[in-house]
Amino acid sequence: MTIGQRWWRALACMLMSIGVPACAQGDARPARLAVVGATVIDGTGAPPRADMAIVIEGGRIAAVLPRADFTPVPGTELIDGAGKTLIPGFVGMHDHTHVPGNTFTGDVAAGLWIAGGVTTVMTAGSAETELEIALARQVAEGKRIGPEIVASAPYIGGPGDSPAMFHPANEAEARGFVRDWSRRGTRWFKLYRHTEPVIAAAVIDEAHRHGGRVTGHLCSITLAEAAAMGIDGIEHGLSSAGDLVSGKAPGACRSAVPLLDSLDIDGPEISALIAALVDHDVTLTSTLAILESRFAHRPQGDARSLAVLSPAARERLVAYRERLKENAATTNWTPATWDNIRMFERRFVAAGGRLLTGPDFGRNVVPGFGNQRGFELLVEAGFTVPQAIRIATSNGAEALGFDDRIGRIVQGYEADLVLIDGDLARDASAIRDVDTVFVNGQAIAPDPLIEAAQGRFGPQ
Ligand SMILES: [Zn+2]
Known part of the structure; x- marks a missing residue:
């Protein structure tokens, strides 16, 4: 599935979940994808690292390395991270x-x-x-x-x-x-x-x-x-x-x-x-x-x-x-x-x-x-x-007590990640521009979720 297809699938899944919560997400996960060229702020407090490649496989972070050292395995779906910042969820x-x-x-x-x-x-x-x-x-x-x-x-x-x-x-x-x-x-x-x-x-x-x-x-x-x-x-x-x-x-x-x-x-x-x-x-x-x-x-x-x-x-x-x-x-x-x-x-x-x-x-x-x-x-x-x-x-x-599996961008951790449009280290308000959220490696677009929530939060 392409990213676009997954987004539509996420929308369909979410719309169903409003009425009938029945939508298995398991098969929506591609075998292997990589975010390439993003700046990584890894959750440890370490300084940002520019131009990185982050490989996601089986819902986990399979590799974190400089883009210069990255050679994609055939079949890897590449996501362009240029001009973007990747942070842990x-x-x-x-x-x-x-x-x-x-x-x-x-x-x-x-x-x-x-x-x-x-x-x-x-x-x-x-x-x-x-x-x-x-x-x-x-x-x-x-x-x-x-x-x-x-x-x-x-x-x-x-x-x-x-x-x-x-x-x-x-x-x-x-x-x-x-x-x-x-x-x-x-x-x-x-x-x-x-x-x-x-x-x-x-x-x-x-x-x-x-x-x-x-x-x-x-x-x-x-x-x-x-x-x-x-x-x-x-x-x-x-x-x-x-x-x-x-x-x-x-x-x-x-x-x-x-x-x-x-x-x-x-x-x-x-x-x-x-x-x-x-x-x-x-x-x-x-x-x-x-x-x-x-x-x-x-x-x-x-x-x-x-x-x-x-x-x-x-x-x-x-x-x-x-x-x-x-x-x-x-x-x-x-x-x-x-x-x-x-x-x-x-x-x-x-x-x-x-x-x-x-x-x-x-x-x-x-x-x-x-x-x-x-x-x-x-x-x-x-x-x-x-x-x-x-x-x-x-x-x-x-x-x-989850620090052995989430909260950081390191190899082996669950791929709960947020791709931000912009240079977050320079401008904190870029946090509002979420491009893609990865939940256990599944890419989800924010816009359909926001659309579905219009006028609905709070007492009815
Ligand atoms: Zn409270």
């Missing part, structure tokens, strides 16, 4: 299958993730766990186009959190919940803002006994307390750091946001907080795409993102923007706050911390395009393009 680490209000959006998200170059996601808390697990299985079985989905259990919360979350009454209930969801195959657990410390400690301990991982969007528990408990990851970064609130009673939720505007980012308090996270090997997940939407002085979504929102989601966004404008004079989400949140992520990485990234969804932030925005914002925050690619790819793979 993004590993989204805060990529829900729902939006606020708990509408399940996984069906529409699956195609958008691929179109945006996202080939693996961890959902960081689920609202419709059964649907999420079913979607993950359909993708794994090749019945629909989508990223590899690492499902997470329903959110764990406490008094003050949404009643839709699970609120364990005691440690035994918390442990039973973790055992139950571990049996059903979810390895990731998410603690929400009002989780009580004794419950959090029980969840973390029980999850680790079952090979699971725990992350938190915290408030009642400080980041340092959570690190000492053995939590694996912190979501959203500085904005959830109760550590900064002086006099906070243990277990009480007090927002740190009003303090971020005047924070001394290079002071001893922040250094100690970062050290507490790094010493305990706690990852931090950057969610700059959704955070940006809180700041009136920042862009509020590009046309591509707005076009895929459902009419109801668009209405919500219009109302949200009105409130943003009305509150601009009194909000705590000031330009200085935005700078400090971003500098915290820089300082964390400089101190040896492992930063991950995921967009979180809602307002103008949608799957795929939101992941791309998160990448752009990391570069804008001062990370180099290879650093930001590493954060968006191999760092996530490491956190998932």
